[in-house]
Amino acid sequence: MVLYDSTALAGNSSGSSSSSSSKPPPPPLQPQQQQEIDGLLAGAGYKVRSSELRKVAQRLERLETAMVNSPADFSQLASDTIHYNPSDLASWVDSLLSEFAQPPTCPSEFVMDPVTNQTVVNDAWTTTEPNMPQVHQNISYEQQSLNNQLTVVTAMEEDSGIRLVHMLMTCAECIQRGDFSLATSFLEDMQGLLTRVNTVCGIGKVAGHFIDALGRRIFQGIGGGSINGGSAYENEILYHHFYEACPYLKFAHFTANQAILEAFDGHDCVHVVDFNLMHGLQWPALIQALALRPGGPPLLRLTGIGPPSPDGRDSLREIGLRLAELARSVNVRFAFRGVAASRLEDVKPWMLEVNPKESVAVNSIMQLHRLLGSEPNRNSPVETVLSWIRSLNPKIMTVVEQEANHNQPGFLDRFTEALHYYSTMFDSLEACTVQPDKALAEIYIQREITNVVSCEGSARVERHEPLARWRTRLSGAGFRPLHLGSNAYKQASMLLTLFSAEGYSVEENDGCLTLGWHSRPLIAASAWQALSDAPAEFPAPDTHRPS
Amino acid sequence: MARSNEVNLNECKMVVPLNTWVLISNFKLAYNLLRRPDGTFNRHLAEFLDRKVPANATPVDGVFSFDVLIDRGTSLLTRIYRPVTAEEPLPDVAELEKPVTAEVVPVIIFFHGGSFAHSSANSAIYDTLCRRLVGLCKAVVVSVNYRRAPENRYPCAYDDGWTALKWVNSRPWLQSRKDSKVHIYLAGDSSGGNIVHHVALRAIESGIDVLGNILLNPMFGGEERTESEHNLDGKYFVTLRDRDWYWRAYLPEGEDRDHHACNPFGPNGRSVEGIKFPKSLVVVAGLDLIQDWQLAYVEGLKKAGQEVKLLYMEQATIGFYLLPNNNHFHAVMDEISRFVGSDC
Numbered sequence: 001m002v003l004y005d006s007t008a009l010a011g012n013s014s015g016s017s018s019s020s021s022s023k024p025p026p027p028p029l030q031p032q033q034q035q036e037i038d039g040l041l042a043g044a045g046y047k048v049r050s051s052e053l054r055k056v057a058q059r060l061e062r063l064e065t066a067m068v069n070s071p072a073d074f075s076q077l078a079s080d081t082i083h084y085n086p087s088d089l090a091s092w093v094d095s096l097l098s099e100f101a102q103p104p105t106c107p108s109e110f111v112m113d114p115v116t117n118q119t120v121v122n123d124a125w126t127t128t129e130p131n132m133p134q135v136h137q138n139i140s141y142e143q144q145s146l147n148n149q150l151t152v153v154t155a156m157e158e159d160s161g162i163r164l165v166h167m168l169m170t171c172a173e174c175i176q177r178g179d180f181s182l183a184t185s186f187l188e189d190m191q192g193l194l195t196r197v198n199t200v201c202g203i204g205k206v207a208g209h210f211i212d213a214l215g216r217r218i219f220q221g222i223g224g225g226s227i228n229g230g231s232a233y234e235n236e237i238l239y240h241h242f243y244e245a246c247p248y249l250k251f252a253h254f255t256a257n258q259a260i261l262e263a264f265d266g267h268d269c270v271h272v273v274d275f276n277l278m279h280g281l282q283w284p285a286l287i288q289a290l291a292l293r294p295g296g297p298p299l300l301r302l303t304g305i306g307p308p309s310p311d312g313r314d315s316l317r318e319i320g321l322r323l324a325e326l327a328r329s330v331n332v333r334f335a336f337r338g339v340a341a342s343r344l345e346d347v348k349p350w351m352l353e354v355n356p357k358e359s360v361a362v363n364s365i366m367q368l369h370r371l372l373g374s375e376p377n378r379n380s381p382v383e384t385v386l387s388w389i390r391s392l393n394p395k396i397m398t399v400v401e402q403e404a405n406h407n408q409p410g411f412l413d414r415f416t417e418a419l420h421y422y423s424t425m426f427d428s429l430e431a432c433t434v435q436p437d438k439a440l441a442e443i444y445i446q447r448e449i450t451n452v453v454s455c456e457g458s459a460r461v462e463r464h465e466p467l468a469r470w471r472t473r474l475s476g477a478g479f480r481p482l483h484l485g486s487n488a489y490k491q492a493s494m495l496l497t498l499f500s501a502e503g504y505s506v507e508e509n510d511g512c513l514t515l516g517w518h519s520r521p522l523i524a525a526s527a528w529q530a531l532s533d534a535p536a537e538f539p540a541p542d543t544h545r546p547s
Numbered sequence: 548m549a550r551s552n553e554v555n556l557n558e559c560k561m562v563v564p565l566n567t568w569v570l571i572s573n574f575k576l577a578y579n580l581l582r583r584p585d586g587t588f589n590r591h592l593a594e595f596l597d598r599k600v601p602a603n604a605t606p607v608d609g610v611f612s613f614d615v616l617i618d619r620g621t622s623l624l625t626r627i628y629r630p631v632t633a634e635e636p637l638p639d640v641a642e643l644e645k646p647v648t649a650e651v652v653p654v655i656i657f658f659h660g661g662s663f664a665h666s667s668a669n670s671a672i673y674d675t676l677c678r679r680l681v682g683l684c685k686a687v688v689v690s691v692n693y694r695r696a697p698e699n700r701y702p703c704a705y706d707d708g709w710t711a712l713k714w715v716n717s718r719p720w721l722q723s724r725k726d727s728k729v730h731i732y733l734a735g736d737s738s739g740g741n742i743v744h745h746v747a748l749r750a751i752e753s754g755i756d757v758l759g760n761i762l763l764n765p766m767f768g769g770e771e772r773t774e775s776e777h778n779l780d781g782k783y784f785v786t787l788r789d790r791d792w793y794w795r796a797y798l799p800e801g802e803d804r805d806h807h808a809c810n811p812f813g814p815n816g817r818s819v820e821g822i823k824f825p826k827s828l829v830v831v832a833g834l835d836l837i838q839d840w841q842l843a844y845v846e847g848l849k850k851a852g853q854e855v856k857l858l859y860m861e862q863a864t865i866g867f868y869l870l871p872n873n874n875h876f877h878a879v880m881d882e883i884s885r886f887v888g889s890d891c
Contacts, residue, residue, distance in 0.1 A: 038566050040870045045598020045671035046570070053565050060572045067579060077580065086596045089573060096576075150604040152613040152643060153624075166642060420604075490591040502622050508595045519614045519624055519669055519692075521601065 046089045047510075059093045066100045073100065084483040085511040149405070149466070152420045153427075153520045161203040164193055165419070168210055172415040180218055187215055206426040209446045210419060213453035220454070232307040232315075238447070239278050241440035245432045246425075247504060248523045251492055251515040252365050253282035255525040256398035258488045260361045261289050263396035263527075269358040270298045273392075275344060275367040277304030280319040282365070284326055291330035299333045303352050308340040316340060345371055345381035349388040360394040368470070369401055372463040386477040390530045396482060401470060403514055403524040406452045407463040418452045421522070428517035431501030467512055467524040479528040483511035559783055562834065562862050564872045570672075571866045575784050578665060582792050588664055588697050598671040604643060606631045610678045613643045614669075617714045621694065623707055625714075626668045628681045628688040646720040653686040653730050653758075653887045654721050656711055658693065658746075660737025662766060662793040663704060668692035672869050679871075680734070683880055684887040689715055693742065697796035701808050704738070704797075708746035716755050732759045732887055733825070736868065738797075740765025740829075744811055744844075751822050759886060760827040763879070764835055764865055765844065768794055769810040770803050773839035783834040783864045790837065810840070812847030819851045826854035828886045830879055832863035858882055 038050050048056055067074045077099050086092050167190050174183035190211050197204040243249040264270045270290075274282070283302060290297040302323065309315045316338025327334030341347045344367055354360055371382035389397060404421045408414045425445060432438045451462040465473075471481070492506045492513060507514045507521060514521035560568055577596050581589045602612040612628045632648060657680065659666050659673040666673060668690040677688045693707035712731070715721060721729045733743040740762035750757045768790060780787045791804075798806050807815045827848055831841045848855040860867065863875040871877070 040872060041566050041570060043671065043675045044570055044869065045600065046573070048566075048569065053569060057560075057565060057569050057572070060569065060576060063576055064572070067576070074579070075584070083592065083595065086577075087598060089569070093573075093576075149601065151601040152604045153602070154613060154615050154643065162642065162644070486592055486595045489595045493591055493594070506594075507599055518616055518622070519602065519626075 041089075045087060047087050048089050052090055056090050056093055059090075059097055063093065063096055063100075066097075070100075081486075083486040086508065087510045150417060150420065151520050153424055153518045160193060160197045161207075164190060164197060164207045165203060167193065168207060168214070168419060169412075169416065171214055172412050175214065175217065176411045183214070183218055187211065187218065203423060205442075206419075206423045206449075209422070209449050210415075210453065212446075213450045216450060217454035231310065233309075236278050236315075238440050238444035240281070241437045242444040243281055245434065245437040245441035246429055247496060248515060249281070249365070250495065251506070252400040252523060252525060253285065254495055255484065255488055255492055255513055256363055256365065256400060256527075257282065257286045257289065258491065259398050259482065259484060259527040260286060260363070260396060261293075263361060263482070264290070264298060264359060265293075267359040267395070268298045269301075269355070270361065271301040271303065271354060271358045272361045272363060273303045273305070273352055273354075273394075275305050275362070275364040277306040277316060277319055277338070280304065280323050282363070283323055287323065287327050287332055287334070288330060291332050297330075297332040299335075300327065301335045301337070301358065303337045303339060305339045305341060305344065305347055307342050314338065343370075343381075345385060347385075349392060352392070354392050360392050362389050362392070362394045362397040364398065365400045366402060368399060369407070369463045369465060370461045372407055372465065373458075382473070383477065386474070386479075390478050393530055395529065397479065397528040397530075398525070399470065399474070399528060400523060400525045401467070402464040403466055403516070403521040404464040405466050407465050415453060418449060420520075422449050424517050424520045425522055428501070428503065428522075431503065467509060467514070467526065470524075470526070471510075474526075474528055478531045480531055481511050482527040482529050484508075484513050484525065484527060489513060559864070562783075563864055563867070564870075567866070567870050567872060570869065571784050571864070574665075574866075578789070581665075582789065586697060586792070586795055588796065590698065593665065597666065599667065599669045600671045600674045601669070602626055608678070608682070610681045612674070612678075618707075618710050621707065621710075623694075623710060624668065624692040625711055626674070626677070626690045626692070628677050628690070630681050630685060630687075644718070644720045647687065647723065649685070649723070650725045651723045651730060652721070653684055653732055654715055655680055655684065655686045655688045655732045655734050655761075655887070656708075656715055656746075657688050657690045658704075658708060658733075658735030658739030658742040659690060660735065660739045660764075660766075661695070662790075663696040663738040663741075663797040664793060665695070676736075676868065679880070680883070683884045686732075686887060687721060696793070700796070700800075701798055701806075702745075704742050705745045705749070705808075708733075708742045709749050712746055712750060712755060712757075728756070731755070731757050732761060733757055734761035734763070734883075735765070736763035737865075738766045738793075739763075741767060741808070745808065747825055748817065748819070751824060757825040760825045761883060761886065762827065762829045762841075762844075763868055764830060764832050765841055766793075766837070767809065767811065767840040767844050768804045768837060769813050769840060769843075770805045775839040776836050779834065779836035779838075783836070785836055785865055787836065812844060816847070819848065819853055821852075824848070824851070824853045826856075826886075828856050828858065828882065830858045830860065830868075830882075832865060832867060832875075833859060833861035834864045856882075856886070 036050050038048050038053060041048050077096060081096070081099055083092065084095065167186055171183050171186035171190065174180070174186060190207070194204065194208055194211065197207070199205050199208050239249075260272065272283075272286070274280075287300065290300060302320070304316055304320065306316050317336075320336030320338055324334050324336055337353065339347060339351050368382060368385075371380070371385055373380040373382075402421075405417050406414055406421070408417070422445060426442070429438060429441060429445075432441070448462050451460060452464075455461075475481075486508075489506060489508055492515070496504045496506065503518050505516055505519065507516065509521070509524070512524055512526040514524045516522050563571070581593045583589065602614045604611050604613050609631050610628055611631065612626055614624050614626050617623050617625055627643075629643075634648065657673075657677055659668060659670065669692070673690060677690050680686060680688050689711065691708060691711040694703040696704075712733075715731060716729050718729065723730050733747055735741075735743045743760050743762055744765070747757050747760050772787075776787055779785075794804050794809055798804070798809060804810060805813045805815055807813070807817055810816060829841065829845050831838050831845075835841070842857075845855055845857045858879060860875040860879065863873075867873055867875045868879060
């Protein structure tokens with residue numbers, strides 16, 4: 001039997017020892033230290049500032065006491081409360097505490113000293129804390145998630161499938177080095193290998209698309225040919241079938257609508273700005289939800305942005321008319337406006353005719369990444385657009401983006417990431433059996449692949465960046481996150497059970513929700529609000545603050 | 548009642564570092580929200596609250612990971628952790644399943660804890676632990692995302708463990724150069740430790756070689772109430788009530804805690820005498836209320852003539868191995884590395 005006891009703890013030499021260990025409270029920390037997150041808890045997925053640990057512990061104790069004293073209330077807590085952002089432990093604990101009406105008693109913080117009969121702060125941790133070895137460096141939580149991350153989910157593959165992947169990588173590496181003749185010979189080998197591999201499903205199918213894309217890059221140059229010039233009409237059809245074949249867009253719409261609905265609670269004049277109207281698939285559900293709102297629906301204005309129609313049709317207006325009919329049928333006062341623009345950066349805020357009295361929601365489903373220029377400079381389109389969004393002082397901005405790192409400067413890195421991302425996405429599509437949805441959805445995805453792989457400069461618009469980067473970017477542009485809670489999570493999870501395929505998973509990520517296939521997140525939804533010191537062009541009354 | 552609760556909280560606070568106390572108390576609180584008195588489980592909230600991390604094929608501190616779906620029918624995922632080698636500091640992403648190159652590479656099949664109901668292979672705390680095991684043992688670690696109770700009762704977790712064992716054993720790329728065989732160890736904490744025992748039993752019945760079992764605070768129990776259960780109930784994060792709940796959730800309906808899954812050497816147990824059972828390393832925390840059952844397990848192995856080493860960590864509570872901020876952690880990690888290394 002091996003015996004160890006806790007006094008050995010004091011012997012650790014690698015920590016900073018403090019001679020003031022017996023004195024509560026500890027000396028005030030430097031501002032820098034105060035911001036430091038406990039590194040070990042960060043590794044467990046929780047962000048807690050070292051300086052706040054004690055406070056969080058005390059609150060946990062109070063909750064425990066409340067739990068023991070009124071178990072019925074506690075289980076009520078479980079079923080009724082909406083939880084937000086469990087990573088922010090301090091806020092989570094506080095929000096649970098505030099659900100309990102009782103004033104907190106802190107029996108364990110203060111005890112009677114039997115000798116002097118005076119209350120003494122029972123700070124049981126002071127003796128152990130200063131001698132704690134600094135085993136793990138306190139690192140910024142954000143930095144951790146920005147470190148280059150490559151998520152791979154594989155299934156059992158045959159040998160030739162693995163060879164194909166290896167050759168794809170080698171070919172991509174040749175291209176990065178500029179060795180186009182060697183790349184071409186690999187291309188030919190791969191096309192040969194494709195004939196011997198199962199291309200109906202699995203790695204063979206997605207490999208075929210990547211081989212095509214590499215071919216384009218080598219032979220047509222990085223203008224990308226006419227792939228992106230597919231007509232707006234074609235794109236809309238493909239988008240619609242992608243919407244039907246798999247749950248990614250439905251999840252995006254559903255989650256965004258939930259958040260918008262909550263943000264509009266109590267507001268009578270609301271205005272949604274949709275950055276990419278398409279067929280307006282997202283909006284019938286919101287219109288119906290607003291119709292059923294307790295207290296009655298607001299006046300709803302929808303401004304839909306989309307590309308101009310080439311043949312004189314006003315497709316935006318047609319969609320608007322259909323939505324107006326639906327709104328009329330459920331007694332929602334509705335007004336629509338179409339803004340035709342080939343690129344989002346061409347839109348100017350005055351075109352949206354935002355009224356100072358209305359509450360605005362800006363909705364961006366996979367559009368912001370298109371604004372990331374090839375050179376991150378001061379006046380990149382994304383900063384301009386974010387700045388005017390902010391000037392509208394929106395109640396909420398819903399952002400859904402592909403959860404991938406497809407905007408890395410190095411071609412090989414980008415290629416590798418894309419190969420794994422789209423393999424996973426194609427794998428998830430296997431579950432769909434409905435045609436022609438599935439085939440057209442694949443073409444939709446193929447166009448993305450081609451853009452990521454074979455285009456550069458302004459032609460490359462599929463510049464997907466991961467959630468961690470968007471967080472940094474949006475926070476830096478003056479937005480603060482609105483957390484999506486456990487109710488949105490639950491409903492999104494339940495939405496997925498409508499699909500026979502088991503394998504989709506919704507995950508909570510620091511206040512945002514992601515939808516993925518077999519543990520690999522593929523799409524991330526988040527919600528934002530402009531910080532109140534935004535230089536507003538229109539003074540907007542902000543009487544409702546989210547809890 | 549309130550008074551004794553104060554005492555409990557105080558005792559608890561004095562034996563663990565502050566951040567550990569916060570972590571485990573947080574789990575305790577959250578888990579209380581999830582268990583319903585009628586035996587059902589709030590799975591949506593559980594998944595929402597669980598902190599998960601994605602796999603990462605880019606090495607971090609010399610370890611990279613990727614997820615593999617080993618059984619589509621049950622959506623059985625495993626997360627595989629591999630060390631980067633001196634010859635190849637940056638792994639070729641196209642060949643994640645590249646053959647291991649060393650003469651002997653231990654492959655540790657890991658079963659995470661959570662009392663059969665909580666956590667996943669991609670839970671942050673277990674991702675961290677598995678990464679540590681890679682560096683510590685110079686091993687490949689395969690963490691199994693087994694099906695959980697109460698939705699999936701006995702024997703689902705064992706079935707999944709068995710599927711994973713067969714899969715690992717049949718991977719050519721995991722074979723050690725020395726003898727072209729996969730050098731398999733089974734490891735797990737809490738319910739994972741329980742799974743280790745039962746999967747090892749199946750391995751023997753089928754002739755697959757398991758070189759060693761590592762059980763960290765394994766979850767065992769029985770109908771009888773033991774002294775440690777009386778003395779430590781509610782004192783160090785865990786109550787007898789919650790233990791009972793989890794057994795009711797995992798065991799087949801109508802079965803009691805003397806079922807062999809819960810009590811392997813009890814009245815309905817299966818003897819391991821005379822069979823080639825793997826050597827075992829069993830870690831018991833001195834402040835764990837189920838220690839009497841864990842110690843009985845060790846005795847059971849000894850009585851059956853099996854090789855077993857007990858590490859009794861007197862002042863350790865449950866979960867001490869989750870954060871590297873205490874001596875129990877380092878002592879146990881050293882022992883594990885010796886246990887796995889002794890076959891090279």
